[in-house]
Amino acid sequence: MEFKLEAHRIVSISLGKIYNSRVQRGGIKLHKNLLVSLVLRSARQVYLSDPCPGLYLAGPAGIPAPPPQQQPGEPAAGPPAGWGEPPPPAARASWPDTEPQPERPSVSHAPRVGDEVPVTTVTGVGDVLQGGEADATEAAWSRVERSRQAAAREAEGPAGGWGVFPEGSLAARRPCGCPLGGEDPPGTPATTPRTACCCAPRPAEDEPPAPPAVCPRKRGAAGVGGGPAGCPAPGSTPLKKPRRNLEQPPSGGEDDDAEEMETGNVANLISIFGSSFSGLLRKSPGGGREEEEGEESGPEAAEPGQICCDKPVLRDMNPWSTAIVAF
């Protein structure tokens, strides 16, 4: 458990660093961002492989999944949505494989400085994830979705809907920043909805392959690529609807904030966090308020890690909110 918390914290901090690197003088430092992305990958790996009781999930295809938590508590283990497209097919493909090693070098989310403007590398990372293995990944995606549904069914209440991403491979490629699972014990009401990612396929009970269609809509202004290939059409699940409704107003607001940001990609990030906040607000007013403050200070780039360290409540907080607070 401690490893998971630690991993979460490290992921939050890493995301903060990547975000801050964009505004650093002299342009994005390729070397440092590469290293940060490697840490991100390691942390995610540890997070996924650290067994938590009762949360092991095996997909219908018999693909064992690393202990996915139902709690969407996990902070974006990959580059958050801000990195471009919603979970790309290529990334998805890796999940059911359940490998400890990412199929691709995780560096993909190193800013893609290339020869282009480093400032926009954040976008580049998203592009990175376009594997072009759409077909295979769609199949894989459905498998993943089904297993998620299975996990969802096991979970209690709304929390269950969000949990499981039976991702084997780290790849740290969760551009949408969807939490992969939470640390909190199943059913912790405060956690789930908050962390529900609009974009990632969210297994809800009986839902068809989860619709990232929510994502494009939510992120519209922020410029996330349209629904990723391989994201099945959104199903309207009972679970999803209320969330969408709830999240839309804040996301609208978020989008406004996002548009003020330097680049749309980071705006996506904020949107995602923002959407999570709405859930937070709904389920846990006290905690929600706290997180909201944290998020609002995000764009001002509060010192990543600093807030994490200062808040003694961190341990009890859903790790997802840790990431938010970090921002």
Next chain:
Amino acid sequence: CCCGRELFSWRLHSDIISTVEFNYSGDLLATGDKGGRVVIFQREQENKSRPHSRGEYNVYSTFQSHEPEFDYLKSLEIEEKINKIRWLPQQNAAHFLLSTNDKTIKLWKISERDKRAEGYNLKDEDGRLRDPFRITALRVPILKPMDLMVEASPRRIFANAHTYHINSISVNSDHETYLSADDLRINLWHLEITDRSFNIVDIKPANMEELTEVITAAEFHPHQCNVFVYSSSKGTIRLCDMRSSALCDRHSKFFEEPEDPSSRSFFSEIISSISDVKFSHSGRYMMTRDYLSVKVWDLNMESRPVETHQVHEYLRSKLCSLYENDCIFDKFECCWNGSDSAIMTGSYNNFFRMFDRDTRRDVTLEASRESSKPRASLKPRKVCTGGKRKKDEISVDSLDFNKKILHTAWHPADNVIAVAATNNLYIFQDKIN
């Protein structure tokens, strides 16, 4: 020898020092700082009437090497910070050095002027042109002594060859060419030609998603002008031979130490990234610096280093905090002494470490005003890692991580060292007698 160091001189820079380099004779010491300035110190000649000032380093020349620039095409600000300075071997009365920021390398000529011509025909003493019709007689101008003036002038500007941030420059032993390395590429230049450079290493993958490592440092072999090495963020070193092919993407030798699986952590990759690589003066060894250690490699053995020296192993348990405060990304340099018998590198709390390869002894010293009095010996310091802290020891938690010594240099012949602590430059020498 590592003992008996005393403070020689101390200088306050206006900005954080970002590079320190002795020239080939050791008479000149160049420093570059974050503000793009270069300050050159010159060693005073031995003076019998002032024995205590033997060999003191005083400011010789100061000039602005690089200015902040803006790349309008990429909307990028280019920092003026001097990343590296490398001296050229002296060939005449003037001195030449290369200084580089993230994008542009400049060749500077530093020359002295101590005479001035007087008695011109066509202009007055104050420079005003004379009316030619007023000149009734001609004279030959004569040279008169003047106060020494040291001038620095840019002789070459090598620009637009690097997409990524330049981390190293290295002058070749042929004294005609030099290399410059950024995160993904290494270019070969001729010192006379600024509009062309040859790319000799390119590790940029076709698909940037597949990027797994970057180049962190590169250096030419001190004697073999066809050989150079470059280190990577993965902790590997590649030795390349320019005779084997024009593009040295394939290495001749590959140096890597297998990772110890028991010490694996989130930050294993970061701490294995090599921040500096330096050939020994003999050319037989090279030294690499990663976050926690310095390693000496025999060029004839690629499988593992021949020596590993722990710089601050007590930080291994603090890696997470060091990651949070960004210290884990600090790039420490290392250097050899003139005889290759000792190596030196910096640490935190203004500590720096010296390792004597012959006696296997090491020492930790501190560069600070409080602990250094002129002509008083430096006291060895010790960091306490365990529970009970002895007198004079410092506990790991009391270390000041803002006081870091990233840049050190060793005189090529004498036991004189230059240590840059933020914006302070300390020069220490071995005590005589």
